[in-house]
Amino acid sequence: MAEEQMNVAVLGGGSFGTALASIAADNGARVRQWLRDPDLAEQITREHRNGRYLPDYAINPAVVASTDMAEVLEGAGLVLVAIPSQAFRDVVRQARPWLRPDQILVSTTKGIQEEGFKLMSQILEEETGFPHIGVISGPNLASEIAQKQLTATVIASDDPETRTRVQTALGCDYFRVYASNDRHGVELGGALKNIYAIAAGMAAALGMGENTRSMLMTRALAEMSRFAVCRGANPMTFLGLAGVGDLIVTCSSALSRNYRVGHALGEGRTLDEAVAALGQVAEGVNTVRLVRDRARQEGVYMPLAEGLYQVLFKGVPAKEMARMLMLGEQSSDVEFILSREDVQQAHRETGGRHG
Numbered sequence: 594m595a596e597e598q599m600n601v602a603v604l605g606g607g608s609f610g611t612a613l614a615s616i617a618a619d620n621g622a623r624v625r626q627w628l629r630d631p632d633l634a635e636q637i638t639r640e641h642r643n644g645r646y647l648p649d650y651a652i653n654p655a656v657v658a659s660t661d662m663a664e665v666l667e668g669a670g671l672v673l674v675a676i677p678s679q680a681f682r683d684v685v686r687q688a689r690p691w692l693r694p695d696q697i698l699v700s701t702t703k704g705i706q707e708e709g710f711k712l713m714s715q716i717l718e719e720e721t722g723f724p725h726i727g728v729i730s731g732p733n734l735a736s737e738i739a740q741k742q743l744t745a746t747v748i749a750s751d752d753p754e755t756r757t758r759v760q761t762a763l764g765c766d767y768f769r770v771y772a773s774n775d776r777h778g779v780e781l782g783g784a785l786k787n788i789y790a791i792a793a794g795m796a797a798a799l800g801m802g803e804n805t806r807s808m809l810m811t812r813a814l815a816e817m818s819r820f821a822v823c824r825g826a827n828p829m830t831f832l833g834l835a836g837v838g839d840l841i842v843t844c845s846s847a848l849s850r851n852y853r854v855g856h857a858l859g860e861g862r863t864l865d866e867a868v869a870a871l872g873q874v875a876e877g878v879n880t881v882r883l884v885r886d887r888a889r890q891e892g893v894y895m896p897l898a899e900g901l902y903q904v905l906f907k908g909v910p911a912k913e914m915a916r917m918l919m920l921g922e923q924s925s926d927v928e929f930i931l932s933r934e935d936v937q938q939a940h941r942e943t944g945g946r947h948g
């Protein structure tokens with residue numbers, strides 16, 4: 594088992610996949626990385642550089658990249674899947690003939706599949722039926738990890754072996770891996786915060802200040818946890834790295850792709866222009882549509898997601914939406930302490946008295 598623990602396969606040649614591959618190699622693992630582009634694979638293996646996604650990063654020379662799935666998965670004890678959500682299932686299907694039930698299968702992807710509103714670890718489960726499945730999520734801007742900035746993440750799985758093997762494979766003096774058994778909550782945290790990162794980027798471009806950003810992030814946390822609880826997650830997870838932690842970093846940094854898309858929109862670009870200028874995947878654009886629809890179906894109150902949806906897809910000006918949100922019904926600060934219904938009830942009663 595000890596030997597197998599040190600065989601790591603990373604599927605995906607983006608910046609996060611590359612940074613995780615290099616960390617695992619720094620920790621002494623034999624690392625194989627799968628990607629589609631043969632030239633980029635060649636560059637990673639020969640020059641130890643990923644010129645497309647992380648051009649200034651010196652990748653551990655032990656990382657060998659390939660377009661050959663069989664070669665990459667051969668003997669792997671840990672498989673990290675770092676592929677955008679829209680291609681995730683396809684890639685897992687390509688990998689399936691070489692996956693085994695004793696392997697640890699971990700998604701790093703912060704997105705949702707439209708059909709069936711599936712999270713990526715559910716896709717891993719559906720496609721394999723295997724037992725050791727987990728999710729990595731947290732405040733993890735890949736370009737900062739590449740600079741070896743001190744960073745923490747979460748491995749979430751209800752399987753203790755998955756948690757400990759990922760902690761061992763990836764934990765090092767600049768990358769700390771915390772454990773959770775709320776896989777669903779951790780995964781939802783990573784996907785949902787992308788919505789609010791777009792809103793934060795937009796607010797910054799419109800000249801809104803720090804009070805506004807704090808309000809946005811805190812109210813985002815309230816509606817994220819409301820949605821997640823409705824889907825069976827533990828609200829306490831949102832106090833952790835994969836909840837408030839990831840929300841803070843993505844809503845504060847122009848290194849976030851979702852924030853950058855929002856910023857471009859706030860500067861007056863169209864959604865198509867903003868996405869084209871980014872040249873990479875900002876998962877939040879799709880997530881806001883899926884979450885807004887699901888929240889309506891399930892009766893979950895998510896005014897920020899609804900508002901962002903109206904701005905992105907219905908042409909409502911962002912400033913007008915912000916004004917409407919500010920004038921919306923007065924509500925409760927922390928709903929787990931004072932419910933929204935109690936606040937509404939009090940308004941109805943005192944509103945009557947004060948005319």
Ligand SMILES: NC(=O)C1=CN([C@@H]2O[C@H](COP(=O)(O)OP(=O)(O)OC[C@H]3O[C@@H](n4cnc5c(N)ncnc54)[C@H](O)[C@@H]3O)[C@@H](O)[C@H]2O)C=CC1
Nearest residue numbers: 605606607608609610675676677680701702703733734735
């Ligand atoms: N970049 C970051 O800072 C972080 C990213 N993540 C998450 O990890 C996941 C992976 O992120 P990144 O490594 O940045 O990569 P990315 O999201 O930029 O994806 C690029 C990789 O996916 C491959 N890809 C795209 N479509 C494909 C298809 N149809 N078939 C095969 N491969 C395909 C690309 O060729 C490339 O190798 C994302 O979902 C993201 O949400 C999580 C934390 C940090």
Ligand SMILES: O=C(CO)COP(=O)(O)O
Nearest residue numbers: 731732733734849850851
């Ligand atoms: O999830 C991330 C940081 O934790 C990366 O965010 P972006 O996908 O917006 O770049």
